[in-house]
Amino acid sequence: MAKILVVLLVIGAIIMVSMHIMDSGSGTSDWRPRRDRVMRAEQERAQVDAQREITAAHVFQFVSRAIADGRDVTDVGRFSLLQPEQWSQDGVTINDTSCDLEECSDLAEIRSQAILQERFPAEPAEAMTARLALEAERQYAMYKIGDRVNFVIRGGIGPGSTVEGMLIDVTEERVRVGSRLINRIDMDDETQARFYTDVNERVKKNVVIMQSAREQAIRANRLDEIRCEVYPPVFTAAGFIPDVTTANSDWHSGRADAWIAPKALAEKVQAALLTEASWRYFRENMAGRGYVFTNAGAGVQEWVPERVLRKLSR
Numbered sequence: 113m114a115k116i117l118v119v120l121l122v123i124g125a126i127i128m129v130s131m132h133i134m135d136s137g138s139g140t141s142d143w144r145p146r147r148d149r150v151m152r153a154e155q156e157r158a159q160v161d162a163q164r165e166i167t168a169a170h171v172f173q174f175v176s177r178a179i180a181d182g183r184d185v186t187d188v189g190r191f192s193l194l195q196p197e198q199w200s201q202d203g204v205t206i207n208d209t210s211c212d213l214e215e216c217s218d219l220a221e222i223r224s225q226a227i228l229q230e231r232f233p234a235e236p237a238e239a240m241t242a243r244l245a246l247e248a249e250r251q252y253a254m255y256k257i258g259d260r261v262n263f264v265i266r267g268g269i270g271p272g273s274t275v276e277g278m279l280i281d282v283t284e285e286r287v288r289v290g291s292r293l294i295n296r297i298d299m300d301d302e303t304q305a306r307f308y309t310d311v312n313e314r315v316k317k318n319v320v321i322m323q324s325a326r327e328q329a330i331r332a333n334r335l336d337e338i339r340c341e342v343y344p345p346v347f348t349a350a351g352f353i354p355d356v357t358t359a360n361s362d363w364h365s366g367r368a369d370a371w372i373a374p375k376a377l378a379e380k381v382q383a384a385l386l387t388e389a390s391w392r393y394f395r396e397n398m399a400g401r402g403y404v405f406t407n408a409g410a411g412v413q414e415w416v417p418e419r420v421l422r423k424l425s426r
Contacts, residue, residue: 143417147415147416150401151398151415157397161390162386162392163386166389172378174385176196179195188388191356193362193363194353198374200374208351209351210351213352213371213372216371220342223342231334234331241320241324244319244320252312252316254309256279257280261306262275263306264303277290282307302315338366340365341366343365354370357372403418404416
């Protein structure tokens with residue numbers, strides 16, 4: 113009897129250990145590898161389901177309805193910008209363009225550059241540099257001893273900030289105007305440039321560079337304005353429409369990347385709808401497999417088995 117009792121106790125101990133091992137194996141620490149395998153499988157299945165749903169015919173009808181309703185779709189497109197005939201002339205097929213985007217862009221740019229040159233003839237680079245250098249020379253003509261000078265010292269606030277009178281002397285560290293000595297460090301570079309040769313050359317060079325950049329920027333702005341005149345009629349005549357999948361495109365844009373062929377728009381819309389549908393199917397598939405998208409204590413949202421959540425909530 114005693115031997116039987118010992119055997120039963122040993123068997124009971126073995127069963128308890130086995131149950132503990134099984135419980136540990138199904139606990140909350142080792143479920144992620146299996147979850148990851150499930151996710152990969154469900155992602156592949158979701159992509160197949162999405163591709164089955166989001167066909168070219170589906171995209172055509174989706175865009176057609178959105179345009180007819182004047183409806184914008186978040187993360188897909190601002191279809192209220194378009195009219196039905198700009199998408200499809202026959203209501204069955206997507207409109208084509210008479211040239212590709214690069215050809216149309218080249219034509220629009222050539223016309224824009226020609227109008228720019230007609231309205232604002234370009235000055236040769238050498239001539240512009242010479243003109244700006246002459247203007248800088250006049251602006252920063254060096255003072256001579258005996259000249260009447262008038263300038264404001266660095267800071268330019270309060271009594272004594274203005275210096276006015278006859279230039280008496282210039283040394284390495286200061287200038288004398290009348291009976292007043294002015295330290296060189298109290299003058300900014302633009303003022304020093306009229307007393308000191310080294311600063312004069314540097315300031316004049318910088319002025320030429322900055323003024324040249326300014327005039328080039330003005331010319332670039334004029335070209336952008338002309339593009340806004342030229343690009344829209346060129347692109348629309350070729351059958352292009354604004355790229356309604358981007359934030360800043362419209363019917364007045366002077367940027368080539370703001371225009372798109374209707375068929376290219378269909379491809380972008382299809383990609384967006386596939387992404388949305390894949391995620392929708394994936395969520396449904398994971399829920400069907402008993403997973404919940406939540407925080408299981410790792411500090412981030414993730415897919416967690418319902419049985420794990422039940423254990424964590426005990």
